[in-house]
Amino acid sequence: MVRIRNITRADPLYVQECALREKVLLRDVGLTIESFQNLFPGVEERFEHFVAVFDHPSGERVIGCALLLPHFPESGVGKLMQMVVDPQRQNEGIGRKLVVAVESRAFGELGLREIFCHARNVAYGFYERLGWEYDSDVFMEADSPHRRMVIRNPEPAPI
Ligand SMILES: CC(C)(COP(=O)(O)OP(=O)(O)OC[C@H]1O[C@@H](n2cnc3c(N)ncnc32)[C@H](O)[C@@H]1OP(=O)(O)O)[C@@H](O)C(=O)NCCC(=O)NCCS
Numbered sequence: 180m181v182r183i184r185n186i187t188r189a190d191p192l193y194v195q196e197c198a199l200r201e202k203v204l205l206r207d208v209g210l211t212i213e214s215f216q217n218l219f220p221g222v223e224e225r226f227e228h229f230v231a232v233f234d235h236p237s238g239e240r241v242i243g244c245a246l247l248l249p250h251f252p253e254s255g256v257g258k259l260m261q262m263v264v265d266p267q268r269q270n271e272g273i274g275r276k277l278v279v280a281v282e283s284r285a286f287g288e289l290g291l292r293e294i295f296c297h298a299r300n301v302a303y304g305f306y307e308r309l310g311w312e313y314d315s316d317v318f319m320e321a322d323s324p325h326r327r328m329v330i331r332n333p334e335p336a337p338i
């Protein structure tokens with residue numbers, strides 16, 4: 180049974196989260212967790228870290244993660260980053276569970292009005308299935324085509 184947990188960097192699962200991000204996302208673009216932190220100074224500390232875990236006889240295993248940067252680049256907006264599911268566990272609905280948890284936190288307790296991400300071209304369809312929409316043309320980031328994708332709070336706070 181896969182469950183989603185919102186962890187801090189002090190949680191022992193954070194090491195596994197970083198290993199997964201490096202293996203599936205960062206190495207492809209020539210980055211490590213350390214160089215990612217240098218590229219985006221101060222964000223690692225500000226992220227809310229959502230991990231997908233399952234119970235293994237040797238303890239909890241992280242098989243997916245998604246990071247939310249609240250109130251970025253302005254108050255009321257959040258950025259979803261480092262969305263990844265272990266290649267051996269993709270297409271099982273784990274990515275969807277992670278995004279649902281992020282949206283629930285962002286639009287619930289945090290009261291954000293919108294979340295966006297810079298989606299890689301290979302992931303456009305994933306976000307579309309989850310109700311996200313494009314709001315930019317294609318642009319290059321980390322040497323691959325991306326689009327900005329967004330989802331808005333269905334029940335925004337009254338102004
Ligand atoms: C993109 C990614 C996070 C999706 O996670 P996942 O756990 O495999 O996705 P899910 O199983 O929850 O899929 C949810 C829905 O999206 C669809 N979907 C998943 N990946 C898709 C893709 N790449 N293109 C189109 N549709 C996709 C699924 O078919 C499913 O549709 P359904 O609801 O009709 O059944 C995962 O493939 C991944 O980690 N890829 C490598 C890293 C990456 O590209 N991250 C995104 C950076 S922007």
